[in-house]
Amino acid sequence: MSALHELSLREAAARVRRREVSSVDLVRASLARIQAVEAKVDAFLTVGGDAALAAAADVDRRVAAGEDCGPLAGVPVGVKDMISTAGIRTTAGSKILEHFVPSYDATVTARLKKAGAVVVGKLNCDEFAMGSSNENSAYKPARNPWAGDRVPGGSSGGSGASVAALQCHASLGTDTGGSIRLPAAYCGVVGLKPTYGRVSRYGVIAYASSLDQVGPLARDVADAAVMLEAIAGHDPRDSTSSPRPVPAYLSQLEGGVRGLRLGLPREYFVEGMQPEVEAAVREAVRVLEELGAKIEPVSLPHTEHAIATYYLVATAEASANLARYDGVRYGLRTPAKALGEMYDTSRAAGFGAEVKRRIMLGTYALSAGYYDAYYLKAQQVRTLIRRDFDEALKHCHGLVTPVAPTTAFRLGEKTDDPLTMYLSDILTISVNLAGLPGLVVPCGVDRGGLPIGLQVIGRPFDESTVLRIGAAYEGATDWHRRRAPL
Amino acid sequence: MYRGLGYSTPVAITREEVERVAALARLRLEPAEVERLTADLGHILDAFTRLGQLDTTGVEPTAHVEVLDAPLRADEVTNPPAGDEALANAPARDGRRFRVPKIIE
Numbered sequence: 001m002s003a004l005h006e007l008s009l010r011e012a013a014a015r016v017r018r019r020e021v022s023s024v025d026l027v028r029a030s031l032a033r034i035q036a037v038e039a040k041v042d043a044f045l046t047v048g049g050d051a052a053l054a055a056a057a058d059v060d061r062r063v064a065a066g067e068d069c070g071p072l073a074g075v076p077v078g079v080k081d082m083i084s085t086a087g088i089r090t091t092a093g094s095k096i097l098e099h100f101v102p103s104y105d106a107t108v109t110a111r112l113k114k115a116g117a118v119v120v121g122k123l124n125c126d127e128f129a130m131g132s133s134n135e136n137s138a139y140k141p142a143r144n145p146w147a148g149d150r151v152p153g154g155s156s157g158g159s160g161a162s163v164a165a166l167q168c169h170a171s172l173g174t175d176t177g178g179s180i181r182l183p184a185a186y187c188g189v190v191g192l193k194p195t196y197g198r199v200s201r202y203g204v205i206a207y208a209s210s211l212d213q214v215g216p217l218a219r220d221v222a223d224a225a226v227m228l229e230a231i232a233g234h235d236p237r238d239s240t241s242s243p244r245p246v247p248a249y250l251s252q253l254e255g256g257v258r259g260l261r262l263g264l265p266r267e268y269f270v271e272g273m274q275p276e277v278e279a280a281v282r283e284a285v286r287v288l289e290e291l292g293a294k295i296e297p298v299s300l301p302h303t304e305h306a307i308a309t310y311y312l313v314a315t316a317e318a319s320a321n322l323a324r325y326d327g328v329r330y331g332l333r334t335p336a337k338a339l340g341e342m343y344d345t346s347r348a349a350g351f352g353a354e355v356k357r358r359i360m361l362g363t364y365a366l367s368a369g370y371y372d373a374y375y376l377k378a379q380q381v382r383t384l385i386r387r388d389f390d391e392a393l394k395h396c397h398g399l400v401t402p403v404a405p406t407t408a409f410r411l412g413e414k415t416d417d418p419l420t421m422y423l424s425d426i427l428t429i430s431v432n433l434a435g436l437p438g439l440v441v442p443c444g445v446d447r448g449g450l451p452i453g454l455q456v457i458g459r460p461f462d463e464s465t466v467l468r469i470g471a472a473y474e475g476a477t478d479w480h481r482r483r484a485p486l
Numbered sequence: 487m488y489r490g491l492g493y494s495t496p497v498a499i500t501r502e503e504v505e506r507v508a509a510l511a512r513l514r515l516e517p518a519e520v521e522r523l524t525a526d527l528g529h530i531l532d533a534f535t536r537l538g539q540l541d542t543t544g545v546e547p548t549a550h551v552e553v554l555d556a557p558l559r560a561d562e563v564t565n566p567p568a569g570d571e572a573l574a575n576a577p578a579r580d581g582r583r584f585r586v587p588k589i590i591e
Contacts, residue, residue, distance in 0.1 A: 103571035196551050210550045236559040240550075243557055308534035319511060326512070328584055330575035339589045344514040353522075356513060360504070360523055361530060363511040377537055379547030384540075386548060418526055419533055435551030460551075 004029035009075050009169040009223040013116065016074035019063060023056035023074025023118060030076035030120050034167045037486050041152070042142045043162040045081050046089050047121040052076065055118045070116035071226055077112060078162045078171040081122040082129050083214065084203035085109050088119070092205045093127040093137040093155075096325050096332045096350025106203025107238065108172060108214050108231045115230035120168055124158030127352045128322065129179055129207045131155050132424035135415055136354045143411070144186060145484035146450055150408040153186035153424075155179040159217045160187035164484045170218040170227050174204060175438075176211045177310050178403075178428025184217055184440040185403035185453025188482060190224045190470065191217045195461045196435035197242040199228075200235030208317035209240075211310075211432040220480050221441060221470040225249035228463060244461055252464045253471040258292030260469065263396035267303035268427055274406040280444030280452040281402045287476050288400065288469070296396060300388040303430060305381050307422055310429040312365050312378035319362030325350065357418060382433050389434040389457075398469055399457040402427055403440050407450035427455065437463045441470045442479040451479075499528045 004012070004026055015021040031049055038044060059074040084090050084102035086109075091097045109119065126136035134142040134157025142157035144150035145165040152161040156173030160183025163171050173180040175193035184191025192215045199214045206212060216227030229250060234243040264285060269278055289295050327333035327346030334349050336342035351359070365374035392399060404427055414421040431438040436457055443454035454473065458466035474480050504524045508515045515523065578585040 100575055103574060234557070236557075239556045239558060305537055305540060308537045311530070312534065312537075323512070327577055328586055331577070333577035336587055339587050340512075341514075342587050343512045347512055348514040351513070353519075356515075356519070357523065357526055359511050359513065360507055361527060364499075364503075364507045364527065364531075367507060367510060373538060374531075374534075376547055377540075377542060379549060380542035380545040381537060381540060382548040383545050384542070386551065417529075419530055422530075433548075 005033040005166045007169065008219055009072065010226060012075045012169055013071060013073045016059065016063060017069065023059040024053060026074055027052050027056040027076050027118055027120060030168055034121070037165050037167065040143065040148055040486060041145050041161045041165045042140045043124055043158040043165060043167060044078070044121045045091055045093070045124050045139055045158070048088050048119060051088065052118050052120045059116060059118065070114065072112065072230055073116035075117050076120040076168045077117045078121055078123045078159065078168040079109060079119050080125050080156050080159050080171065080173045082125060082174045082205045083109055083172055084205070085119055085122065088122060090122060090205070092129070093125045093139065094350065094352065094355070095138045098332065100330055102203070104203060107200040107235045109203065111231045112172070117230070123156070123162055123171055126155035126157070127355050128205065128318070129155040129174055129176055130318070130354050130358055132178070132182055132421050133409070133414065134158065135411065136352060138352050141411060144408045145486055146188065147408065147448070149410055150450065151186065151411055153183035153408060156183050156217065160184055160189055160191070163187070163189045163217045163219060165486055166483070170216055170223050172214060172231070173217050174212055174214050175432065176207050176314060177432050178425045180215050180217060181403050181428050181438055181440045181453070181455060182424065186408035186451065188442045188451030188479070188484065189217055189219060190221055190442070190480065191215065191440045192224050192228060192463070192467070193431065193438045194228060194232065194463055195437045197240055198232050198437070198461065198463065200238040200241040202235055202237040206321040208314035209321060210317060211314060221467055221474050222250060222253060225253060225467050242461070247464050249464055249467055253468055255468055256291060257288055257469055257472045260293045260397040260465070261296055261395060262288060262293045262469070263296050263298035263392050263399040265298050265300045265303070265392065265399055265401055267300050268401040270405060272405060273402065274446065276444070276446040277402055277406060277452050281454055284443040284454045284473060285400055288473060291472055291476060298392040298396060298399065300392060300430065302381065302384045302388050306385060306430040306433060307426055309378045309381045309385060310425070310433060311361065311422055312374050313382060313433070315358040315362030316365050316375050317362070319359045319366060322355070322359055354418070385430055386434045389430070389436060393459050397459070397465055401455045401457065403453040403455045404428070407446045407448070407452055431457055436460060437466050439466045439470045441473055442482070443473070443477070444479060445482070499524060499531060
């Protein structure tokens with residue numbers, strides 16, 4: 001029989017609902033697991049032990065009283081530290097918010113709680129979600145549960161590491177350029193970036209508002225579907241959240257891939273890709289074909305421009321979003337004689353090197369004389385990138401690709417050159433620029449035993465098909481059942 | 487690895503430009519940071535020059551992917567007037583107000 005922390009999210013919730021196990025026991029098991037392996041992964045920035053136990057006891061009381069506590073009843077989950085949690089410190093991985101305690105929950109946090117989940121803690125991430133390795137956390141780098149000298153991917157590194165390390169049954173991450181999918185791939189778990197507009201961002205600390213989206217990381221596709229169902233849907237507090245009805249994702253997982261046309265973008269199998277990654281992804285594609293999918297070569301010709309486009313658009317938006325950290329109403333303030341000096345020195349002291357670099361790049365791209373050449377140009381190329389996907393997804397139900405050119409790299413390997421780090425996102429960022437859903441499922445390991453992910457990209461608001469493809473693949477393979485050797 | 491992003495001739499971004507941008511971004515940078523950022527931004531922008539060579543004549547810019555039917559809520563106050571919690575994270579306060587250093591010399 002599995003230990004409690006090993007249960008799937010669905011199984012754990014089902015047992016709580018059937019009163020076979022208490023939420024308090026699940027939370028205790030989660031806290032014990034955190035205690036046992038946290039020194040190896042550094043996935044959490046804050047652990048909310050007492051608050052979590054109190055919330056769990058409340059679920060248990062309500063279950064005992066015959067109340068329906070929801071599909072996530074009593075299950076311990078982790079939340080990326082970009083997402084506000086009322087009464088629990090929320091830092092965005094930054095020193096500038098080291099002591100910030102939100103007075104309200106983000107909508108996604110509130111919806112998880114409403115579905116019965118218990119938040120056990122706040123997960124490590126790159127500062128303001130700016131990074132691909134979690135090494136830009138102002139506190140500590142999270143580490144890969146499969147190999148302690150490797151990064152877990154970023155920016156939602158703690159969200160990936162905690163799920164792979166079985167510290168919580170699922171987590172929330174945010175994804176602006178690959179920040180859910182890269183950690184999912186590197187940590188060997190499932191991750192889903194929903195369509196832009198599928199999930200509310202109210203209460204989520206903003207990085208690049210035309211790209212940011214919240215989504216789940218989980219141990220299998222069905223758990224990710226349950227999490228998405230809990231958080232998706234219109235929120236009157238976020239006008240970019242879509243009023244489209246939320247499908248019952250879990251009930252639509254079956255059905256397989258027979259008759260689906262899946263595109264294989266030629267530009268995503270690039271020179272210099274780790275051969276084992278290419279081999280594992282091609283093998284996964286073969287499995288899908290065997291299951292009845294029709295594989296078609298497609299082209300996304302503007303892929304080579306995606307990195308530049310993304311890093312101009314995202315940093316421009318970041319430079320505006322991060323203007324709010326001025327030391328006046330919340331956050332770090334350094335002593336100063338005059339107001340202007342206070343802004344300048346508080347921001348200088350509170351932001352780390354990569355955040356400053358991106359603010360500077362974005363401010364430059366928006367500044368007089370450069371706006372047309374950089375920012376406007378990037379927005380135009382964004383249109384071309386979107387059209388590539390529109391074209392490919394006209395006849396294809398989904399696209400299947402690698403997530404990253406390599407498996408998890410070593411801590412420190414890419415920290416000297418920001419551009420090399422930016423290239424880690426080459427196969428994920430276009431999906432954000434086009435606003436599409438992207439799912440990652442484990443599809444292999446390299447010679448060193450490090451996980452490899454398969455990315456499934458779908459049509460806008462067609463998470464159902466994307467999840468169905470992932471579920472079909474999982475049904476035929478067992479990569480998602482492998483556990484990190486902790 | 488990705489030839490499209492290889493380095494060629496550096497884009498001229500000068501120390502002075504970096505200082506001008508830092509002032510716009512309200513960041514007080516140390517001389518060593520200015521040095522590093524001049525190199526980094528030059529390096530990054532240089533890798534982005536191929537974007538400029540792409541013909542985008544007549545292409546509409548995308549500011550946002552379409553959010554269809556983004557509904558607007560009624561412009562009504564739904565939350566109670568902020569109590570103490572709105573000031574709970576203030577670095578310095580004076581009763582119900584945020585306290586800041588003097589604005590005018």
